[in-house]
Amino acid sequence: MRRTMLFLPGNAPNMLINGDMLGADSVILDLEDSVDPGQKDAARALVRNVLNQKLYRKSEVIVRINPLDSEFWREDIEAVVPSRPSLLMPSKVGRAEDIRELDVFITQVEQKCGVKTGTIGLLPLLETAEGIENAREIALSSQRIVGLFLGGEDLTADLHARRTKEGGEIFYARSRIVCAARACRIEAYDTPFTDVNDEEGVRRDAQLARDLGFIGKAAISPRHVDIINEVFTPSEAEIDYAHQILEAIAEGGRLGKGAVSLHGKMIDAPVVKRAMQIVEMENAMAGGGLVD
Numbered sequence: 001m002r003r004t005m006l007f008l009p010g011n012a013p014n015m016l017i018n019g020d021m022l023g024a025d026s027v028i029l030d031l032e033d034s035v036d037p038g039q040k041d042a043a044r045a046l047v048r049n050v051l052n053q054k055l056y057r058k059s060e061v062i063v064r065i066n067p068l069d070s071e072f073w074r075e076d077i078e079a080v081v082p083s084r085p086s087l088l089m090p091s092k093v094g095r096a097e098d099i100r101e102l103d104v105f106i107t108q109v110e111q112k113c114g115v116k117t118g119t120i121g122l123l124p125l126l127e128t129a130e131g132i133e134n135a136r137e138i139a140l141s142s143q144r145i146v147g148l149f150l151g152g153e154d155l156t157a158d159l160h161a162r163r164t165k166e167g168g169e170i171f172y173a174r175s176r177i178v179c180a181a182r183a184c185r186i187e188a189y190d191t192p193f194t195d196v197n198d199e200e201g202v203r204r205d206a207q208l209a210r211d212l213g214f215i216g217k218a219a220i221s222p223r224h225v226d227i228i229n230e231v232f233t234p235s236e237a238e239i240d241y242a243h244q245i246l247e248a249i250a251e252g253g254r255l256g257k258g259a260v261s262l263h264g265k266m267i268d269a270p271v272v273k274r275a276m277q278i279v280e281m282e283n284a285m286a287g288g289g290l291v292d
């Protein structure tokens with residue numbers, strides 16, 4: 001599980017040093033848009049040092065690399081793969097062919113530096129109209145892919161839409177990404193909410209994402225981390241209700257019924273499936289297994 005994924009600009013030593021103490025399940029060390037083009041070398045060196053020093057003990061480490069149509073992505077990979085981040089996040093992914101090209105290059109770098117082939121996973125960032133439309137093909141393009149990630153800010157620009165707090169302009173993209181990811185039996189992760197000071201806004205946005213099927217969300221500010229963690233963690237009431245559902249259907253089964261009533265609501269197989277997902281999350285959290 002990756003409930004909260006906190007972006008840390010790759011050229012900001014103060015943020016990188018504190019990143020492991022902020023409660024995020026994952027941190028995304030950024031070499032892309034939060035780093036000025038003139039700072040890319042410095043950011044690569046800093047991120048590599050952070051990885052080598054193993055500063056991150058609580059949070060999973062992901063590195064966001066520059067787009068495949070940029071001059072930077074190969075150097076990004078050469079700089080960080082030897083230090084084995086869990087995942088690379090390629091940005092502005094538009095086509096399955098891009099991922100296949102990336103996969104071949106990562107394999108070459110893994111072999112060159114003695115890292116077992118396939119060690120480095122991929123979490124493609126879809127943030128263009130082309131990427132959203134190709135979501136399923138992208139999800140299927142490499143064994144390394146663990147999920148799909150939505151970037152709402154770039155997408156809005158590409159769509160010539162207006163970014164709103166309600167998110168109507170990215171509703172289709174959110175649904176399409178969740179559907180494509182689940183069709184391929186991987187997970188979907190939601191875009192960050194960019195108003196650092198609006199705590200109610202980030203809560204509403206995270207709740208909407210969870211309702212749609214995302215299992216985690218990016219954050220750009222430490223102030224959003226606890227809120228997002230809370231939204232993507234089943235509440236005690238949800239866990240209690242899930243157990244009631246499992247008991248009710250077990251009792252129904254003993255009477256030969258596939259559908260029963262609980263507090264006036266129908267309980268049948270899909271409701272049981274959802275209850276089991278909640279119980280699985282409860283068990284994962286009890287076992288400390290927040291990152292798969």
Ligand SMILES: CC(C)(COP(=O)(O)OP(=O)(O)OC[C@H]1O[C@@H](n2cnc3c(N)ncnc32)[C@H](O)[C@@H]1OP(=O)(O)O)[C@@H](O)C(=O)NCCC(=O)NCCSC(=O)C[C@@](O)(CC(=O)O)C(=O)O
Nearest residue numbers: 007008009015033034127150151152153154191192220221
């Ligand atoms: C937004 C702001 C400038 C606000 O600054 P402010 O200074 O007003 O913040 P304050 O709250 O006052 O900071 C209080 C204290 O927290 C520290 N602190 C702040 N942020 C921290 C953090 N992230 N990690 C650790 N520490 C942090 C700070 O250093 C200070 O520490 P101290 O001085 O010791 O008190 C700042 O947060 C920031 O830079 N965020 C990261 C930005 C970033 O990475 N953008 C790229 C990813 S999105 C993207 O690319 C779009 C996307 O691609 C998305 C997609 O891909 O999904 C798409 O297209 O949609």
Ligand SMILES: [Mg+2]
Nearest residue numbers: 033127151154
């Ligand atoms: Mg972006």
